[in-house]
Amino acid sequence: MMNSLVCLVLVASVAIHAATDNTTLENPGYDITPLKERVISDQAKKMFKEKTLISANPICQSDAATLCPATSSDNLLLLPCMQIQAERVSPMCHQVLWKYKVYLTTVGGPLLTHCESPFRWIPGCKKANPYNGEMVACILDNKKNITDRDCQLTLFRMQKVIFSDHRLIYGFNKACGQDIVELKCGRVERNETLVFDTGTGQQGLVVSCLEDNIDHLSADCLKQIYKKEVVAAESIELDAALAQACQLEVSVMCKSIPPGKGNLYRCLFDHMNEPTMKSKCRRQLMRRGKEESQDYRMDYKFTTACSMAIKRYNCDKEAYTEGSFTKTVNILRCLNNLATQEGALTDDCKAEMATMVTLLMGNYQLDMTLAAACDVDVADHCTMEKNTRQGGGVIACLMTMEKKMRLSDPCSIHIQQLVAAALPTFTQAVDHITRQRCQTLYKETCGDLVSQHPTPRRFSCLMDHANDQGTDPICRNHLLTLQYFLARDYRMDQPLRDACQYEANEFCSLNYKQSSMEYPPARVLHCLYTSYLNPATKDEISLQCVHEVQRVMLIRSSSVDLNPYIEKSCMADLSFFCGVDTAIPGEEFKCLQENMENLSDECHDAIGSWTKMESQNIEMNQPLFRACRNMIKKYCEEFPRGSGEIIHCLASVKNVFDFSEQCRKEVTDYQTTILQKYEYDPAFIQACGHDAHTLCDIEKTKNELMECLKRNSVDLPTACRAIIREEQLEQEYAISMKF
Structure with missing residues (x-):
């Protein structure tokens, strides 16, 4: 009650x-x-x-x-x-x-x-x-x-x-009389009596007409409209225009849904994009949805589930905007800051947040401020998606344009705000459009997960296969666009967030309770990975967190823009040195690595840090791994997957007669551009690192270290002598090939 x-x-x-x-x-x-x-x-x-x-x-x-x-x-x-x-x-x-x-x-x-x-x-x-x-x-x-x-x-x-x-x-x-006349929602007779033009019994359409022109209402009238709609949130029967327009849809699509508590509204919104819904019903739902996006109180189920948290944490005050309403996107952003605080949000509130975000992401016109800010951008870039009324298609298109930095500043800001509001339910919010654009991947590769696992796990499966050779380009581009936004805040990746919550707080100074961060969200993944590579903290990272971090790092190895701290540091260098088509996954990193000596200091440090991480997992070097996948299975399967030792294994067999020519080229490129620096060679560090520190000047180049170690070979362990012998043979072979 x-x-x-x-x-x-x-x-x-x-x-x-x-x-x-x-x-x-x-x-x-x-x-x-x-x-x-x-x-x-x-x-x-x-x-x-x-x-x-x-x-x-x-x-x-x-x-x-x-x-x-x-x-x-x-x-x-x-x-x-x-x-x-x-x-x-x-x-x-x-x-x-x-x-x-x-x-x-x-x-x-x-x-x-x-x-x-x-x-x-x-x-x-x-x-x-x-x-x-x-x-x-x-x-x-x-x-x-x-x-x-x-x-x-x-x-x-x-x-x-x-x-x-x-x-x-x-x-x-008294509040809306002038608006009714000026917006032609009614007329004034000579005796100053307001009359609605459509005749007897249609007075509810006056309000509907005002709501259709909500952007043009006076402040007093706007307050009256929102008062009325807040009350009407409980039951569709209190929204006369919508109830009348959607009688058929309620009787057919929602016949098993009990009335009251916002149930019928929710049911109709779930069926909003179905072709069988009449246009008059869809128009009224659009009107209602726009109002809900401006004031969260108009969604009864959301308000009931989240009102305690909204009041307790002052979200309604923080999200207050001009007028008599609190914008729903701002409320969601406030609640999202509480998502990882234990007990801050009930399960019902989290579920309603996901539903609200899905609604907003599914139709860009529901958020009136976003629609106004992006009107020109939609016309320029997303006309097809708008005309086909594809659920979530326009938002997905605008996100793609944001990734390509083609949006106007106002539209870019609103898209970023909407995505921020989607935390931590981003994957659920885009699930519908993702299903449409990745049907084959959904059915054939991730089919077992579709019915048995929640959306975040299915989404992880799709991302894991985004760069597979057989993945449809439309699907791949869509998934990489989503990953671009996920990369901006690691909390948007739910499996990663859930697996690494302790580690993020412990090693990356992420303080959830105070909502303050020493590390910005975009850098947390990098922090987690370097913590895993650090011998001092490696054992404190849970296996589940390690698995999720490695999974995400592999996905992000396909493009620089999926790694915000590298993108920010290397944007100028990337355009100067890598102006050629680098659309192939991993080619941007390879280009920057090949030009490392000429990079700006900031980019050099960022790519150097990335290369160290890459050397610990050779699969992150996508051009090499793509070319050498079969050779690894054939010659180096005994080494742990992704291990840095694999590159040395490949180097030792690259000259056999049946070795892949493309793999040989990638291995040679890696040797000449990466392995020339000892800090990027984990196998060398593991086998010879201690002796290099003890016997030689560690500041020397790798070749100088090799000469120093060879002079002291008697005192070296077997593993270090083997590495040195491998390097020596490679140099001799390279010299012989020149003649």
Whole structure:
């Protein structure tokens, strides 16, 4: 019961017309008493006083029996039913219905019967004026404190009546009257009576029209719209325009979904991209989705699940933006900072965060500020995705353009903010578009994981195979674009984050509780990997963390831009030395390594650090590993996978007659550009490092160290002598090949 009231705690003053409204209103086409005068007809007074049913009134008896026989025994149920079928209701009956609505929502008659007790203890309600809407407004303002089920049900039914006609919402026309006229959502007659153009029973469309023009509303009207929609978050029945537009979809697509608690909204959003959904329903859902992106309180399920965390950690204050709403993306970003704090977020809140992010990532137009910022960019780069209405396609396209640095500054900022809001559920949010673009990889390579494992594990499988020879280029480019954003914050990679949470905190000074970081998120992976390579800390890194770090490092070895600290340091060098096509995975690194002596100091240090890591796992050298995969299986299978010893094994057999020519070339290139520096040769360091420090000047070049060690070969261990002998044979062979 308390959960059903959480969203309503945020409602303020949603009730009936105040007597101070300056606009005189009438039911279009009918001669009724103006609301400004607050004159209640004797017939309406008698109707309520004697608890007469509308269906028993001779004027409405036939309409009620024909149109709404199932609800004819309860006025509060009959009114919404008749409203939905307003065009079939007789003009005379409309007059009766309208006068009863005015009496009902002004005096609040049923509240006196079903909500009598609250008047006794709710401050101000007992003294509220019962004839101008003040009393009803007071009860609705305090709805969060009402626990009586009978009173709750009565309030809900009254809200359905109120929200069916904007003229019955307290203060609405005073705030929005000018907007209605200026935006042509209605017109003003000579007697200054507001009338909606589409005729009887369509007053709910005034609000729908205003919501379609939400970017152009006055501040006062915008507040009224958001007040109304926050209340309507609990049930689709309180959103008259959407309920009417989506009647068929609710009955077909959501027939097994229980109403209330935001369930039907969620169901309709899940089916939003299905071709069978009518355009009028989709338009209303788009409108609702835009509003939810601007104020999280309009999503009942999200608000109910996360309200405690939002209040406890002041996310609503931190995320406050201009107007009367708190932008949902900002709320998500605040909550994401709490994701790794134990107990900060409930499982239900995390699940709702994932759902909200999936909704926002699935349709770029739902975030109105993003849509406005990226309008030109979409037209320039993503027209096809927009026209095909591909779920998440436009966002994926904009992310690709961001990776290529082709977006305008405003659009780039909003895309980055949206991705940041997706933490830590990024992989779930892009799962739909990833399935579309990687169908073959999903089915054939990662098929067993699709049904048996959660999305993050499936995503890891896809990433592991992104650079496989048979992977479709569209799929590969999509996956590498996603990895580009994952690289900006290691926490977006859920398996990595979960496996290495302790290590990131222990070795990389990542303090979750205070949300402060000595290492920026983009550098944490590098920190974790160097901690694993460091003999002093290697044993403290869990095997699970080691596995995840190695997995991600292999993925990121395909492109410089997947390693932010290298990209930032080497952008100028990359464009100067590697202007040729380096689209082949790993070629950018190889190019920079070949030009290492000429790189800027910052880039030299970054590539040097990368090369040291690469030497510990030869698979990170993608050109070499791609060319030598079969040779490794044939000649070097006894060595641990990825071990630095593999390169020495390959070098020792590269001149046999059946050795791959492409592999021979890659090994030779590696020897001449990488192994000439002893610090990049882990096998040399392991076999001869101690003796080099003891017997020689460690600052010498590798060739000078070799000569020094050969002079002291008697004192060297067998492994070091073998390395020296291998180097000597390689040099002799290279000399012989010249002649």
